[in-house]
Amino acid sequence: MSSQTHIVLPDRIDREDWLQRQHWLPDWQQMWDAASFRLRDAFDPYERGEITVSMRQGIGMIFVLGLAAGLLPFLGNLWMSLRAGAAAPLVAVALSLTEMTNAYVGNPVLNVASNTASLLAGVEPRLPGFLAALLSSLGLWLNTPLSWLSNWIVYGAFVAALARLFGATNRLQTFFAATGFTAAPMLLTGLAPIPLLGPLAVVVAWIWAALFYYQAVRYVTRLDPVRTLLCMALPPVVAALTTMLFALFVALLLPIG
Amino acid sequence: MLQPRSYPAFIAKALVLENEPFEAMVDDDNPWMEGFVLVATVSLLAGVAAAVGSFLTALTLPAPDGLYITILQGGRQLAIAAALSPAAVERIISEVWMLVALVTGYAGGWSHLLPILSIPGFAIIWWLFFGVLAFGVGRAMGSNASINATLGAAALIVAPLIFFIFNIVPFAGPNPAPIAIWSLLIGYRAIQVSQELEWRQAAIATLIVYVAGFLAVAALVVAFGLGYAAGGFR
Numbered sequence: 001m002s003s004q005t006h007i008v009l010p011d012r013i014d015r016e017d018w019l020q021r022q023h024w025l026p027d028w029q030q031m032w033d034a035a036s037f038r039l040r041d042a043f044d045p046y047e048r049g050e051i052t053v054s055m056r057q058g059i060g061m062i063f064v065l066g067l068a069a070g071l072l073p074f075l076g077n078l079w080m081s082l083r084a085g086a087a088a089p090l091v092a093v094a095l096s097l098t099e100m101t102n103a104y105v106g107n108p109v110l111n112v113a114s115n116t117a118s119l120l121a122g123v124e125p126r127l128p129g130f131l132a133a134l135l136s137s138l139g140l141w142l143n144t145p146l147s148w149l150s151n152w153i154v155y156g157a158f159v160a161a162l163a164r165l166f167g168a169t170n171r172l173q174t175f176f177a178a179t180g181f182t183a184a185p186m187l188l189t190g191l192a193p194i195p196l197l198g199p200l201a202v203v204v205a206w207i208w209a210a211l212f213y214y215q216a217v218r219y220v221t222r223l224d225p226v227r228t229l230l231c232m233a234l235p236p237v238v239a240a241l242t243t244m245l246f247a248l249f250v251a252l253l254l255p256i257g
Numbered sequence: 258m259l260q261p262r263s264y265p266a267f268i269a270k271a272l273v274l275e276n277e278p279f280e281a282m283v284d285d286d287n288p289w290m291e292g293f294v295l296v297a298t299v300s301l302l303a304g305v306a307a308a309v310g311s312f313l314t315a316l317t318l319p320a321p322d323g324l325y326i327t328i329l330q331g332g333r334q335l336a337i338a339a340a341l342s343p344a345a346v347e348r349i350i351s352e353v354w355m356l357v358a359l360v361t362g363y364a365g366g367w368s369h370l371l372p373i374l375s376i377p378g379f380a381i382i383w384w385l386f387f388g389v390l391a392f393g394v395g396r397a398m399g400s401n402a403s404i405n406a407t408l409g410a411a412a413l414i415v416a417p418l419i420f421f422i423f424n425i426v427p428f429a430g431p432n433p434a435p436i437a438i439w440s441l442l443i444g445y446r447a448i449q450v451s452q453e454l455e456w457r458q459a460a461i462a463t464l465i466v467y468v469a470g471f472l473a474v475a476a477l478v479v480a481f482g483l484g485y486a487a488g489g490f491r
Contacts, residue, residue, distance in 0.1 A: 018269050055273040087317040089428055108338035116331025123319035123327060132317035139314075139428030146423060150435030157438050164456070172442065173274050 024060030026053055026181075031061065034181035034212065039219045043178055051220065055173040058180025062152055065183040066145025069190030074141035076193045078133060085129025086121045087136040094121040148183060152176070158235035159217060166231060168221035178216045185209045264295055271413040271443050279410045279450035283402075288409025292384065295412045300380035303421035307372035310424035311362035317427045321363055325354055380415050386473070387411050387444060387466055394462040395452035402452045410451035414440045441467055 017023065027045065030053065034042035043051045080095065081088040097114040104110055125132035153176075160168075160175045188205035192198040210232075218228045267278040285291045318324065329350055336346040358364035362371060388411035392404045417431075417439040424430035441463060449459035 018266055056269070059273065087427070090318070109335060112331060112334040112338050116327065116334070119327050119331070120319070120324060123323050125317050125319055127316045135313060135427045136317050139426045139430075142423050142426055142429040146420065146429070146431045149420075150432055153442070154435045154438045157442055161460075164460075172446075176273075 018056070023054065023056055025064060026057045026061055031065075031181065031184045034216075035184040035208075037212065037215055039178075039215055042181055043219065051174045051178060053177045053181075055176040055180070058152070058177050059149065061180055062148050062183045063145040065187050066148040067141070069148075069187050070141045070144030072190050072193050073144070074137055077140055078137040081133035081137055082130060084121055085133065086123075086125055087132050088140050089136060090117070090121040092140075094118045148186065152180060152182070155235060159231045162231040162234055163217065163221045163223060163227075166221075166223055166227045168223055170220045170222075175217075175220050178220045179213060181216065182209045182213050185212055260291070261294065261298065264298060267295070267413065268299065268416045268419055271416040271446075272419075272439070274442060274446050276446075276450060278413055279447055282409035282412060283406040283451050285409055288405050289388075292388070292409045292412030293381070296380050296384045296415050297377055299415045299418050300377040301373070303380075303418040303424075304373040304376035306422045306425040307376060307430075308362070308370050310427060310430065311372065312369045313425070314361070314427040315363050315365065315369070318363070321358060321365065328354070376418070376421070380418065383470070384408070384412055384415065386470060387414055390466045390469055391444070391448050391452070391462060394465050395448060395454060398452075398454060398458050398462060400452035400454055407448075407451045410447040411444065413447055414444045416440075416443055 026042075030042045030045055033039075033045075043053050046052055077088040077092065081091045084091045084094075094114070094117040097110065097117045101107070101110045101114040127135070156176055156179050159179075160172055163170075163175070185208035186205050188201045188208070191201035194201070214228060214232060217223070217231060218225070221228065221231075223231065263281070267281065270278045282288055282291060282295075315321075329347060332346045332350045333343045335341075336343040359368050360371070362369035385408075388408035389404065391411060392402070392407040395402060395407065417436045420431040420436065444466065445459055445463040448454060448462050449456065452459065452462070454462065
């Protein structure tokens with residue numbers, strides 16, 4: 001019997017429905033449909049005339065795709081930290097500062113910072129080096145889906161609130177369920193460590209994701225294009241302005257102190 | 258009646274803003290006690306994960322003394338390179354080090370266990386603050402809900418703390434800011450369901466509670482800063 005039915009069998013009443021895999025992950029076909037901008041097929045695969053995909057499926061999908069996107073960077077981090085026998089974040093900082101020092105030759109401050117970071121990465125960890133490398137790389141890997149979830153919730157909360165103020169009547173769950181599919185095009189960011197192709201893949205992923213997000217917000221909220229764009233653009237603009245004002249405030253305060 | 262077996266389902270459903278767990282908490286025969294146990298359980302789990310994680314993170318790093326000396330040496334060289342006072346840079350490094358080592362548990366000893374106390378402590382205080390204030394604001398907006406029911410539903414605001422379990426892996430873990438935003442969304446649903454307010458009123462009530470919370474935290478930070486500047490905690 002399909003798990004999509006609304007009929008509840010007596011012997012299934014106590015069964016923890018929320019634990020089943022299909023409630024935490026949409027089909028791969030739905031993800032592909034979303035990435036191909038076939039929004040109706042992605043959000044309403046059973047053709048019920050409403051969005052049947054759930055926010056819970058959004059969480060699962062973002063987590064799984066985030067893990068997949070973080071796989072290549074994880075292998076890269078693991079390789080580098082295993083070679084250095086140190087924790088991955090220390091090695092990553094030392095490497096990026098060394099690259100910056102090479103790019104800006106003759107900068108004494110960068111030189112000192114790079115030397116210090118290299119020294120720190122060179123000090124032996126308390127755990128055996130391979131274990132420190134493995135655990136820390138694993139931690140950085142897990143941070144990819146966690147940061148994707150954070151972006152989805154934080155940005156989504158502001159966009160959904162603005163959409164409400166502009167006249168949208170959709171439910172919050174529906175909004176998050178639909179926008180969760182943004183993770184599908186973002187999968188391309190996992191190619192970032194590949195030389196030359198990586199940066200291109202990241203740019204394509206962000207443009208693709210922004211286009212999808214626009215389509216998804218319009219589909220769910222039924223707002224016109226201008227309002228949809230305003231909903232999407234206002235949160236980052238306000239965040240940037242607030243940061244600038246805060247920086248200005250701090251800069252003005254410092255000379256007084 | 259306490260039903261800890263339902264907590265995983267409550268948390269999973271509260272995270273996706275479903276009505277069911279909020280209604281179950283409101284309809285409970287002892288909502289505030291159920292809420293207290295839920296808040297304590299989830300936050301204790303998060304605290305234990307953070308404590309174990311901080312212990313493991315410290316182990317993946319070099320010994321604190323070696324790291325501190327290397328950073329101090331780097332700071333001195335940096336001060337010379339940037340034409341700053343080496344003594345001033347050294348003082349800043351030592352103060353930041355002391356605070357970071359204590360908060361993260363890197364200093365060793367009992368500081369690793371700090372999250373086991375701090376996370377449940379903050380969670381319970383925030384739950385009580387949120388619940389009581391939401392009740393007051395809701396009443397002012399015409400709601401007839403009881404404080405007992407409000408506290409029960411508001412307990413679910415700790416659901417996003419479950420992501421702190423990832424802190425068990427060194428260098429992994431969610432950023433607290435998105436956790437606060439997720440908690441705000443759950444708080445909005447808690448107020449909407451327990452106070453039976455329409456969405457606009459529930460949103461305003463949630464924002465009022467968060468603004469009050471922000472002001473309270475800001476006042477505490479300023480008070481701590483003033484006390485520290487005056488020579489306290491040293």
